[in-house]
Amino acid sequence: MKYVFTIISLFILLSMNLYAQSDWEKWGKAENDYKINENFRNRDYSFESDNPGKFIIKSLVNGYWFFISDVDGDNCPFRPSCSAFLLDAAKETNIFQGSLMFFDRFTRDLNIFKQGKYPRVKSGRYYDPAYLYTLSKRKIDYIPANEIVTSE
Amino acid sequence: MKKIFLLFFFLNSFAHSQTSTLHASENIRKFADHLFSEKDFLRSVSEYEKLLRIEHNDTLEFKIALAYQSIENNELALEKFSGIKYESVFYNESEKEYYKTLFQSGKYEELQNNLSKKDEKGFQRLLYLSYLFTSSELPDQKNFSEPFPLTERENILNFYKQKKEPPYKSSLFSGLMSAVLPGSGKIYLGEIGDGITAFLAASLFTFLSYDNFSHDHNFRGWLFAGLGFFFYTGNIYGSVTAAHIYNAKVDYEYNANLREYLQNKNYFLPPNDFIK
Numbered sequence: 322m323k324y325v326f327t328i329i330s331l332f333i334l335l336s337m338n339l340y341a342q343s344d345w346e347k348w349g350k351a352e353n354d355y356k357i358n359e360n361f362r363n364r365d366y367s368f369e370s371d372n373p374g375k376f377i378i379k380s381l382v383n384g385y386w387f388f389i390s391d392v393d394g395d396n397c398p399f400r401p402s403c404s405a406f407l408l409d410a411a412k413e414t415n416i417f418q419g420s421l422m423f424f425d426r427f428t429r430d431l432n433i434f435k436q437g438k439y440p441r442v443k444s445g446r447y448y449d450p451a452y453l454y455t456l457s458k459r460k461i462d463y464i465p466a467n468e469i470v471t472s473e
Numbered sequence: 474m475k476k477i478f479l480l481f482f483f484l485n486s487f488a489h490s491q492t493s494t495l496h497a498s499e500n501i502r503k504f505a506d507h508l509f510s511e512k513d514f515l516r517s518v519s520e521y522e523k524l525l526r527i528e529h530n531d532t533l534e535f536k537i538a539l540a541y542q543s544i545e546n547n548e549l550a551l552e553k554f555s556g557i558k559y560e561s562v563f564y565n566e567s568e569k570e571y572y573k574t575l576f577q578s579g580k581y582e583e584l585q586n587n588l589s590k591k592d593e594k595g596f597q598r599l600l601y602l603s604y605l606f607t608s609s610e611l612p613d614q615k616n617f618s619e620p621f622p623l624t625e626r627e628n629i630l631n632f633y634k635q636k637k638e639p640p641y642k643s644s645l646f647s648g649l650m651s652a653v654l655p656g657s658g659k660i661y662l663g664e665i666g667d668g669i670t671a672f673l674a675a676s677l678f679t680f681l682s683y684d685n686f687s688h689d690h691n692f693r694g695w696l697f698a699g700l701g702f703f704f705y706t707g708n709i710y711g712s713v714t715a716a717h718i719y720n721a722k723v724d725y726e727y728n729a730n731l732r733e734y735l736q737n738k739n740y741f742l743p744p745n746d747f748i749k
Contacts (some may be wrong), residue, residue: 424704
């Protein structure tokens with residue numbers, strides 16, 4: 322039991338090497354776009370919500386955006402991003418179910434083997450909207466992995 | 474002298490003027506057929522319609538309908554196919570193409586209502602194939618495969634079996650598995666990476682909580698316990714939703730494979746000589 326934490330930490334640390342930059346990629350031409358993403362810039366910081374639960378979630382997300390995300394940058398590999406997913410999830414369902422949806426999404430985000438499992442938006446990020454996870458089968462609109470979703 | 478030269482050059486242009494009219498019916502038809510064979514269907518329709526203004530011709534009407542069908546403008550194709558009269562030599566073909574268009578556009582109920590009383594094998598095949606896309610009750614296996622050629626029966630029966638018993642996975646079972654061992658429900662659904670991550674996240678926070686409580690760090694103990702609880706329950710919830718998505722994927726792949734197979738087989742209708 323003593324070494325479990327060490328083994329898990331070592332596993333996570335060593336797994337980073339799987340996606341380490343290979344030598345030839347280092348010198349390849351980078352297609353950089355230095356424009357700030359419009360969605361990122363036009364975040365809605367309002368506190369408008371129709372119930373106290375959603376107000377709490379919106380306050381937490383606003384705080385995260387203002388103090389962390391806006392400073393750190395738009396790094397989430399998913400669209401909507403995990404914080405926006407939490408808001409969408411709470412809007413689609415309720416605060417408790419929305420939180421469960423968020424923790425499931427966050428676990429999937431932690432998975433380092435997620436490549437090739439989701440459709441993508443034009444920018445290359447994984448498209449994973451909240452409405453797929455509401456337990457309502459009618460809302461599930463299956464899109465094959467790696468297909469480009471042009472709506473965003 | 475200057476005027477004579479100018480007049481000479483001017484009159485000279487008539488010597489090379491066009492002798493046949495470019496917009497003669499025959500030329501329009503040739504051009505339209507060329508566009509049609511090159512699969513430039515929309516422009517071929519506008520050329521055929523020019524001809525129809527001059528003379529009535531059921532071949533052109535049929536080709537216009539085929540062109541609309543090919544570009545999946547199903548409403549117009551249905552209108553054009555149903556406009557072909559009983560006296561026309563294309564009546565039988567257009568009837569089949571009409572039902573094929575209904576099939577293509579996903580109007581299965583209308584198709585089933587129309588074809589349920591027809592005995593011809595071509596129609597029966599379309600009728601049975603439409604059952605594979607709807608929730609209607611399927612005929613028994615032997616009757617179902619009977620109208621199809623022997624060489625295709627095995628493929629058709631594979632789709633039949635998939636329709637009857639789709640390889641769905643149970644959302645309840647995957648949720649229960651994740652409740653017993655975090656992440657195992659996801660592994661059951663083939664999401665091995667997600668499963669391992671969920672197991673690591675839940676066990677890591679449980680260990681951190683246990684370790685902090687055992688060292689009398691109660692605040693941190695409760696904090697990690699809360700996080701561990703949400704990772705654990707979130708994973709159970711996620712396993713249930715992942716099973717729903719897995720089943721949606723099964724349906725999607727079944728429909729896509731069946732549709733592709735039928736398009737390659739031209740819906741078991743005789744091939745049309747116009748499109749080559």
